[in-house]
Amino acid sequence: MTVFEAYSKEDVIEELKHSAVNAYISTEANILAEHKNDPNGVGDADGDLLAYVEVTNKDDIKGVLKVARKYHIPVIPQTTATSTVSGSDAEAGGIMLSMVRMNHILEIDQEDLLAVVEPGVINNDLNEAAKKVGMFYAPDPGSRPISAIGGNASTNAGGMSTVKYGATRDSVLGLTVILADGRELKLGGRTYKQAFGYDLTHLFVGSEGTLGIITEITVKLFPVPLGQAVMGLAFFDSMTVLSNAVTEIRASGVYPAMLEALDARTVNALDRYEGTHYAENNEAMLIFKLDVGSEDALKVVEKILVKFNGNNITVTSNEEKMAEITKLRQDMLPAVFKGQNHVMEDMAVPLSKLAPMMDYIQEVATKLDVPVFTAGHAGDGNVHPTLTWSLEEKEVPEKIVQALELMFKKTLELGGTISGEHAVGMLKNQWVNTELGDEVDMLQHQIKSLLDPMNILNPKRKIN
Numbered sequence: 001m002t003v004f005e006a007y008s009k010e011d012v013i014e015e016l017k018h019s020a021v022n023a024y025i026s027t028e029a030n031i032l033a034e035h036k037n038d039p040n041g042v043g044d045a046d047g048d049l050l051a052y053v054e055v056t057n058k059d060d061i062k063g064v065l066k067v068a069r070k071y072h073i074p075v076i077p078q079t080t081a082t083s084t085v086s087g088s089d090a091e092a093g094g095i096m097l098s099m100v101r102m103n104h105i106l107e108i109d110q111e112d113l114l115a116v117v118e119p120g121v122i123n124n125d126l127n128e129a130a131k132k133v134g135m136f137y138a139p140d141p142g143s144r145p146i147s148a149i150g151g152n153a154s155t156n157a158g159g160m161s162t163v164k165y166g167a168t169r170d171s172v173l174g175l176t177v178i179l180a181d182g183r184e185l186k187l188g189g190r191t192y193k194q195a196f197g198y199d200l201t202h203l204f205v206g207s208e209g210t211l212g213i214i215t216e217i218t219v220k221l222f223p224v225p226l227g228q229a230v231m232g233l234a235f236f237d238s239m240t241v242l243s244n245a246v247t248e249i250r251a252s253g254v255y256p257a258m259l260e261a262l263d264a265r266t267v268n269a270l271d272r273y274e275g276t277h278y279a280e281n282n283e284a285m286l287i288f289k290l291d292v293g294s295e296d297a298l299k300v301v302e303k304i305l306v307k308f309n310g311n312n313i314t315v316t317s318n319e320e321k322m323a324e325i326t327k328l329r330q331d332m333l334p335a336v337f338k339g340q341n342h343v344m345e346d347m348a349v350p351l352s353k354l355a356p357m358m359d360y361i362q363e364v365a366t367k368l369d370v371p372v373f374t375a376g377h378a379g380d381g382n383v384h385p386t387l388t389w390s391l392e393e394k395e396v397p398e399k400i401v402q403a404l405e406l407m408f409k410k411t412l413e414l415g416g417t418i419s420g421e422h423a424v425g426m427l428k429n430q431w432v433n434t435e436l437g438d439e440v441d442m443l444q445h446q447i448k449s450l451l452d453p454m455n456i457l458n459p460k461r462k463i464n
Contacts, residue, residue: 019063047092085425119150138165156206158421163379258289259379273335348420
């Protein structure tokens, strides 16, 4: 079919350069290829990018959106590209809009207990800056050293501290957002209570860049708790027994800051990666933390661990040893991912259903003969089974797909969700109707159409 083109790629790029004058803009093939897929995803890019653009200010973002509207070009927002669900994989002919250089901590306010940051600020950098003045930033998605606050907000990232402090949404007070049509919205604010108007702030938290571009985030900070924090390890016969112990700890009146579970296969992978010897226990590992380690609270936890036959229980208040334990959990992903293809899943179930879910994951792994490394944030019912296969297999094996489908269906059957904290991306958008139902699915599309009628913002993500 003959197509009479009204403009060329060169025309678009030239206009892009005039509209985003301070941005770094690349059309080099190697640069576009480098940013085509999220490194931790499964490679769902459906074509090559038109341009990769790094912006440093809001005017350049508006300029990029102006060009995108004129030429109907998809815009894929991105910070550090740590998505595991293809949240910022390339869209054919699209513009990758990176805010990695918008990485300034604009304010830390000790009196108001908050910080104001740009989207490219690394989670751990904010936390370290807050610690210098006696505060901390609570949301710790496990990727704290590498993920950015903008991406955390866009996906409503959870993580290791959710059991006590909630997910990212629970720490967001306000946002500045640029809509697809270029309007700039100031949402929320600096107060801990806000009841005026619709809660648009939290509409954008978790929207995965499909409704607007987040350019500034105001978040809660907490004072560092008084008293001595403690961390510990305990080992159990199985993830199911560990889950039952965790459920009782959660109901005990103790408010742990971390309850992390790793199955024996994952502990083995960590040993190989770290040079440690935890796998000698040949059991599931629980990592727990009390950020106010009172003697009474610790006694309660230890009593419950013993009740469920927890063994090799160790507790420490030494800062270096606690950092080593935390790093152990943070290194779980590279330890499991190393040398093999992988997909890490993210289901969450009611606390009472955590043990049955653990049983089912093992049942599926055995039935289909699929290697599954199961870990998760046991304290909030969030499970991360990672399924692996040989690097020699370029396509995802059918039994991997089948195993995931079975796990997803079981999760929904137990009253859970198939995306606890990693978002939907392109990996799970076909499940929206199945999990949320026809009416909610339709409403989500209506909201998207209202705020982004030309469907240029991160298309194919979040909703199908």
